[in-house]
Structures are given as C-alpha cells and as structure tokens.
Amino acid sequence: MVNAVQTNEETSHIKRRILSLLSAAAFAAAVAPSVNAQNAYVVGVTAAMTGPAAGTYAPVMDALRAYIDHVNGKGGVNGRQIQLIIADDQGEPSRAAANAKKLLNQDKVVLLINSSLSSTYAPVVADSKRAGVPLLFAGAACPKETFPPADPLQFCSTAFGATFDSRAALDFIKGQTKEPVRLGLAAMAIPLSVTVSIAADMIGIFKRSLRVSCTDVFTSRGNTSE
Numbered sequence: 001m002v003n004a005v006q007t008n009e010e011t012s013h014i015k016r017r018i019l020s021l022l023s024a025a026a027f028a029a030a031v032a033p034s035v036n037a038q039n040a041y042v043v044g045v046t047a048a049m050t051g052p053a054a055g056t057y058a059p060v061m062d063a064l065r066a067y068i069d070h071v072n073g074k075g076g077v078n079g080r081q082i083q084l085i086i087a088d089d090q091g092e093p094s095r096a097a098a099n100a101k102k103l104l105n106q107d108k109v110v111l112l113i114n115s116s117l118s119s120t121y122a123p124v125v126a127d128s129k130r131a132g133v134p135l136l137f138a139g140a141a142c143p144k145e146t147f148p149p150a151d152p153l154q155f156c157s158t159a160f161g162a163t164f165d166s167r168a169a170l171d172f173i174k175g176q177t178k179e180p181v182r183l184g185l186a187a188m189a190i191p192l193s194v195t196v197s198i199a200a201d202m203i204g205i206f207k208r209s210l211r212v213s214c215t216d217v218f219t220s221r222g223n224t225s226e
Helices: 002-030 054-073 093-105 118-131 162-176 191-210
Strands: 041-047 082-088 111-115 135-137 154-156 181-188 212-220
Touching (some): 041 093, 054 111, 082 093, 093 118, 118 135
Parallel strands (some): 041 082, 111 135, 181 212
C-alpha cells in the first residue's frame, strides 16, 4: 500500500512538473517572433528505451505518452498540441549527446527531457545550456544543479538528493544520540555514487557538532540502473 501511494504521488508530481514546464516553455515560444502560432509545441526526450536500464526508464516514457495524449485530448497547451519525440540512447552518453543535438538543433524542441542513466547527464546538460532550453530529468536521479540554489533551466521530477538527504540524516542523528557515533557509507559504483563523497563532505562539515566519525566507504558495482 505504501509503495502504491508513493507511486501515485510521484506520478502526480511528474505530471505537475511537466505541465508547468510546458506552460513556461509555451510562453517563451509564444513571445519568440519566429514561432508559427499554428505549430505544435515540440518536446524532445532522450531515454534508455532499450539496453540494460530499459526496465527502469521505458515505463516512464509509457506514462509520459499517456499524459501527453491526455493533455492533447483536452486541447493541448494554449490551444496548441504537444508533439512528443522520443529518442533511444540505450543509456549510453554518446547516443544521448547525439540525441540532444538533433532534438535541439533540428527538431527545435521547447523542452528537453532526460530519462536515462546519470552517465548521460553531462553532454545533455551542456547542449541544453548552449541552446537555452529547459531540461527536465524525468524518472531519473536528480543532479545537484536541480536543488537550491538551482540552475534556472534544470528541473527534476523526483525529490531525492544526497546532500539534502545527508543533512536530514545527520540532523536526525544529532537529535537522537548523546554519545559519539560512527557512521559507515555504502554505494554502487555508478556515476552518481559521487554522492557518497558528497555525504562524506557533509559529515566532515558537521562532525564536530554532531560528534560523528566516518568509517570506510564501501562500494559495489550493482546493476546499471539507477
């Protein structure tokens, strides 16, 4: 039951985030003189539709398609339909980079979505910044740039972030313990596991006031899905 509730809440959050970003992108497109008012708003996605991580990310695209169909069925945004273009990157950075370039430069998307492994983030972020197009991480782990003080053009549909999670955990420890505490960390050896070092940094910042010492950090290769 808890998982079902969490899934429903996460789905609702994704819908609200996508609609708000579409509205913002629609406004930006509306004030651009080169935009034809009869054209659909084009939204581009680079996603791990196939490959080892497809089981995690492909269902997100199924939900996105269904939601866009629903929005279009209600008249779209500002009376204009939404055209969704999904490109498969198989969780590979080089494919994600190629997808981002095509979506931004050829398809002229007003919103770019990344739903893939964190190893694909860097090239997609770089291209979206150059194009000045908002980027949404949907159904994917949130990079630190989406948290305060956030990059104004980067957004995330999920709510977990190592820095804030670490701070909350350490505040809880501080409130619950009276004696010195030893804390061990574990993570998978994937790109976002740099969050382990972030967590360690947080411990370093707070260890004096929290009386926390950090033991070894253990890593495992895990699977390719995040």
